[in-house]
């Protein structure tokens with residue numbers, strides 16, 4: 280084959296590859312847009328001030344979802360408050376302090392396995408451990424603890440990965456200036472890894488906010504007259520509200536249910552978009 | 568603390584004394600920044616990589632460490648600020664003193680040692696923060712909080728690493744926006760800011776273009792009146808140009824550890840080496 284023919288062939292292959300890969304990427308975007316568009320199309324009609332600020336009426340066929348939103352916000356914040364410190368510190372330990380031995384490897388393996396446990400199993404565990412054994416009853420606290428168990432492996436793994444991305448050179452530079460290991464971590468390593476840690480954490484918490492199974496047995500209720508008044512109170516939650524409407528309310532109002540889904544998706548998207556904007560602002564500064 | 572400063576003829580800034588007398592006396596009691604190594608050996612796990620290195624590194628001079636790749640130059644350099652401690656499973660034997668004080672024993676805190684013995688690495692490695700914060704990192708670690716004191720230090724050290732004129736109006740700029748050569752001079756300033764007696768440099772210019780290399784060499788020449796410099800380099804001309812003393816290390820086989828072949832005045836080492844192996848290395852016959 281002559282040189283020009285080979286180049287022409289390579290160019291053709293390049294063209295086909297670009298088309299195929301582009302088509303795949305486009306179809307993913309199309310599916311995402313379709314799902315989002317569908318939710319917005321069916322749910323947008325429900326969104327108004329009353330819907331967002333009133334309590335449900337007629338078992339959810341009418342009225343608003345204010346206590347439902349509040350319940351999800353409370354459990355998610357509770358989960359964040361428990362998960363982030365534990366998860367980030369554990370990730371720092373594994374990446375920066377843990378000796379390279381069998382114990383560490385066993386810990387890592389356990390964490391990987393934790394990430395693979397189905398959420399309904401966490402729900403069952405939460406019922407046994409937090410609701411019954413610990414005596415917290417069906418409550419925000421028990422649900423948040425259950426969601427924490429589910430989210431921890433995500434946050435730990437994300438933290439460890441993000442820390443691993445930080446070049447060894449930077450740690451060396453800090454140590455060589457007479458900084459202790461601890462100072463090196465909180466002044467240099469953690470700030471450099473923050474974008475990755477935050478992205479992973481938001482992903483984990485978003486999943487927690489949208490899960491039904493872990494809160495099903497541990498504190499979510501279908502109907503409450505008031506918003507939760509403390510960590511031991513039961514609560515309503517967006518994903519459970521959708522589930523309950525569809526499965527146990529005859530003649531459920533599709534607009535309101537789609538509206539509830541829209542609020543959930545919008546809340547999660549808002550959090551990840553905010554994190555994304557913050558991250559890209561950081562990335563302009565942090566590149567290796 | 569005030570840092571006396573003086574402009575050299577060509578307009579570049581030169582620090583005449585990085586430390587004031589008080590500091591010098593309190594920390595070192597006289598001679599400052601001279602190492603003495605006796606029978607130093609290093610093993611990574613069971614792999615003995617250096618053995619029997621005995622040498623004196625004079626104060627306020629540039630000492631070049633040369634030798635083929637893998638002969639343990641970086642390893643030996645890391646003994647001088649105990650950075651080998653951070654690698655785990657490294658055993659350093661023998662005795663190393665800095666100004667007469669044993670630096671390997673329990674009595675020496677590596678954190679304190681590293682404030683006296685700074686290091687500049689092969690690849691520029693500024694922290695992901697502003698130029699100012701990079702230089703102020705060491706002083707802040709030492710507990711200096713006063714804004715004016717920090718500003719003075721930052722300016723003085725940036726001047727002595729010949730970066731001041733280029734960055735004086737953009738100290739808040741992110742360090743990653745600097746060029747590679749500028750980043751390396753920033754790293755030198757950062758290392759100077761803890762007012763070290765010694766600066767260790769591990770091939771500081773090997774990742775840089777000729778002009779940046781020249782600037783680094785000029786900086787080294789200007790610094791040696793106030794700081795002891797130990798530099799690892801693969802560039803023979805560079806060693807000949809900038810160093811006062813040269814130490815040649817060699818590892819003859821992977822089974823045997825590396826050793827110090829000879830050390831002496833750079834002029835003599837390059838014109839009249841005692842050992843034929845030194846001669847062949849310098850003239851480029853191996854390594």
Ligand SMILES: Nc1ncnc2c1ncn2[C@@H]1O[C@H](COP(=O)(O)OP(=O)(O)OP(=O)(O)O)[C@@H](O)[C@H]1O
Nearest residue numbers: 611614616634635636637638639640641642643654
């Ligand atoms: N962290 C480490 N763990 C185990 N062995 C190491 C480590 N660092 C260096 N060594 C080994 O020690 C020997 C000396 O390495 P060192 O990096 O000190 O050589 P060098 O003279 O600096 O080489 P170069 O000129 O290529 O930088 C080499 O055989 C290397 O494989």
Ligand SMILES: [Mg+2]
Nearest residue numbers: 640641642769
């Ligand atoms: Mg080296």
